Amino acid sequence: MGTMLRGNQSRMTEFFLLGLTKQQPLLFGLFLAMYLVTMLGNLLIILAILSDQHLHTPMYFFLANLSFVETCFSCTIVPKVLVSIKTQHHAISHTGCLMQMYFFMALTLLDDFLLAVMAYDRYVAICLPLHYTTIMCPQRCLLLVATSWLCAHLLAFSLTLLMAQFSFCASHSIPHFFCDVPPLLKLACSDTQIYQDTMLTEAVFTGMIPLTCVLVSYAHIMHTILRIPSSGRKHKVFSTCGSHLSVVTLYYGTLFLVYFRPSSSYSADTGMVASVIYTMVTPMLNPFIYSLRNRDMKGALWRLSGWRRYSTP
Template identity: 60%
Template sequence: MRGTNQSSVSEFLLLGLSRQPQQQQQLLFVLFLSMYLVTVLGNLLIVLAISTDSRLHTPMYFFLSNLSFMDVCFSSTTVPKMLTNHILGSHSISFSECLTQMYFICVLAVMDSFLLAVMAYDRFVAICHPLHYRTKVTHQLCALLVIGSWATANLNGLLHTLLTARLSFCADNVIPHFFCDMNPLLKLSCSDTQLNELMILTEGTLITVTPFVCILTSYVHISCAVLRVPSTRGRWKAFSTCGSHLAVVSLFYGTISAVYFNPSSSHSAEKDITATVMYTVVTPMLNPFIYSLRNKDLTGALRKVFVRKTFSV
């Protein structure tokens, strides 16, 4: 579709899986569908286990349940549309749907980073100031941190969405991606995108790096505190409680930085798609396994959920 201004563009075409041979498309469809179902089931089970087990009504599990809910939303923003387009044999997405999808991606990505930072602070207080944990990490503080994260994330998403909505798209409407991401959209625009790119590199960097710095600072203090523990077993136990969180942080921030904080000239469609699949599909799918496999309390709560459901059936 070609036009002369933004108003003439009524839809974009998401190539998604269509650039692959037919046989690979079918395999990728089954793979993405399986990963999406595992993501939804795994994360909802964690939310259910935490909400039904009174022993898990603590700040750490409160933040984890919020993270699991965000992961379900994150995957649901992109994967169902891609799977639906594949089934229908269509690649189109309307201009308004595209902006809406981009808005939720921005909001949920920032929420994920904020929740990871809040969880790092929770671990810092629990390990470095255990005697003051109940007075420092209160229910009121937990609620304020989550509400503040939501507010900031929504403002960030609104900023980038409005900046994209003002652009003109007058030539190509084909997006070489499986969802409406900012970088591919900016490449399609025939108007000046310097302000958009500046906001990504300044405001976007600030809102992403700030939680990362908080995480890094928390773990520096945690490491210093743990290294002062006299017994090797005690040090290993303290570090093991943070291992799951560190794995998720590394996976999330590694892929985010690879996509959004490299010069635009270094971007390629294949690299961007691989990185975005990691943080929008793979990471949300792995989070339930990472957090539950070595967590006896959460594993016990999940077992109780399965037993209760089995007996009720």
């Protein structure tokens, strides 16, 4: 019996992503539209920042990195979903599944770190304006981004390496639209306790610490702007902070809903709804929330499009 089981496991070469089997024409059109908006919006942000000397500042450097991460994030998930819906071919190889999981985790962690770095940048700019150029010097900005990339990939690689050791002797049908960690753990017939403990430890480090950094930074920012006598400047800063905190709340709220709970209580339907929000909706909203409400960014986008006569109101 053990030999037969091992033989069945050794022949396992693919999974089947069966999370989206209803309303497929509607979902295809919706996901395609969201994907195109995400790609166009984030690529325009990157081009505008690269081409405009006025935007060569730490804030826009971090924003360009965030837009690049969101672009890669969408490319990791959405094209496979669209192809599966269009061709009705839902299979993904075991190696392809692990690769998709790896890039998904690495880019998700990068989002966490970059949101924290951007919050810290705004804290220094608003609360310590006289020291801003000294603290946020180009070398420190590069170090913050490079450290974020390195930590994200190392942590994602460690979890992917652990997942690669598991045997999947149950059904190979994943009730999800991509290779996410919770549904894969449900299919594993190996002991996953070590993996879950490792993932929880990393989640505390990569989730709670960046989120705490964001909340503490914005607590100091709010305390500072409440003392600003100018109502116009106060409204501008509140608007910027509110937009950032809206994305943080949406992003972390859906992540906690899926990952900060035992795998035994994982719900496929809840997981998919939350996953659509942070894999498709949040990256799509990034250009609008962080850039299109910003006069400097709007000016750069108009100049990029060739409308030189653009002037801010």
